[in-house]
Amino acid sequence: MTETTAQEYWEDFYRERDQVWTGKPNVLLVREAADLTPGTALDLGCGEGGDAIWLAERGWRVRAADVSAVALARGAEHATAAGVGDRITWERHDLAESFPEGSFDLVSAQFLHSPVAADGERDKILRLAAEAVAPGGVLIVVGHAGWPTWMTEPPSIEFPTIPGTLAALDLNPGEWQVETQEVVDREWPGPDGQEGRREDTVLRIRRLR
Template sequence: MNDTPAPAPAAEFWEARYRDTDRVWSGRPNDLLVREAGDLGPGTALDLGCGEGADAVWLATRGWRVTGVDISETALERAAGHAADAGVGDRVAWERHELGRSFPEGSFDLVSAHYLQSPVALDQQAVLRDAARAVADGGTLLLVLHAGWPSWQTEPPFDAAFPTLDGVLAELALPDGEWTVETKETVRRPSASPEGVEGFREDHVWRLRRL
């Protein structure tokens, strides 16, 4: 008999994560979003797994009309507050979805998904395919995923399968001739452990444009 408790449902896990602390993330937009979307003209954007809203707010301050999506009501409430504080509350709509089970309607000039990786159940392949289908003609799909554990992580806290650059492109199953790959690379960035051990972490980044 296995006495290991069953994993918490995804919504319960993420709601507890946000509810139990005043702030989970830094409040700054992801560096790779700034790098990859900074040269795009504003339009409509979809931010998947928006958390406390830093990416969505950054896009809105640059003229985008943004839909921010997260599984946690607490995260969305904080995100809406940050958008209001930044003076862009009217440029961002917030929607709660458990990705893999529901997805926003419509198409978008930019669909951005950063670090859609979870210690609880998430059908990542299905979500990324949904993300690609939501990109409008001429629009951009921006994906960023961790390529592995940080260099200082000697004992991984849970089992995880990390993506490869070519593997994600294959899983997206994009129709031939309809997309062009503008960025496909691995980026190394500094990363320190909670105890202050210096190291690095590698992320994969893909920027694709629908023709």
């Protein structure tokens, strides 16, 4: 049986529907980035561009990266419609194989979960993300901490924890300062309108030098 690549999986994922996500930015990114001075930003796993467009509308110049050409094309179309197409550069990357070049005032890694990721792949990507943060810049990592409460028989998957993510990053404490490390419990309704909640982990880390 042929193993599905990340590119194949995510292209199929986005082709299944004309629009997968709401187009709104991730609320935890908004919470953590709203007070930052706009500069250059890298949006990893940008999907259809909701976060990148929100950042661009606030004055950021954004590099948006995703493995899916379908998602990137939709993001570019939405950015043009929002009037910020000239502020975002869209790049196709399988982040485990290639990574955007340069350094950035903000690097955003929102929900980098993949059912086809190899062991240690997320950790590798996050270390590259940290390397891409410019002195004085910020790394924001948000991830799921568990399944929604309405799932009665969820798959057995180990979600990343804040201590585990910090250990994987292995940051020099003399060069980095953790500004946010929090598990957030929030409403997460089901696809059929079920009431539910879900926990997410939030890390905001500033590079001091």
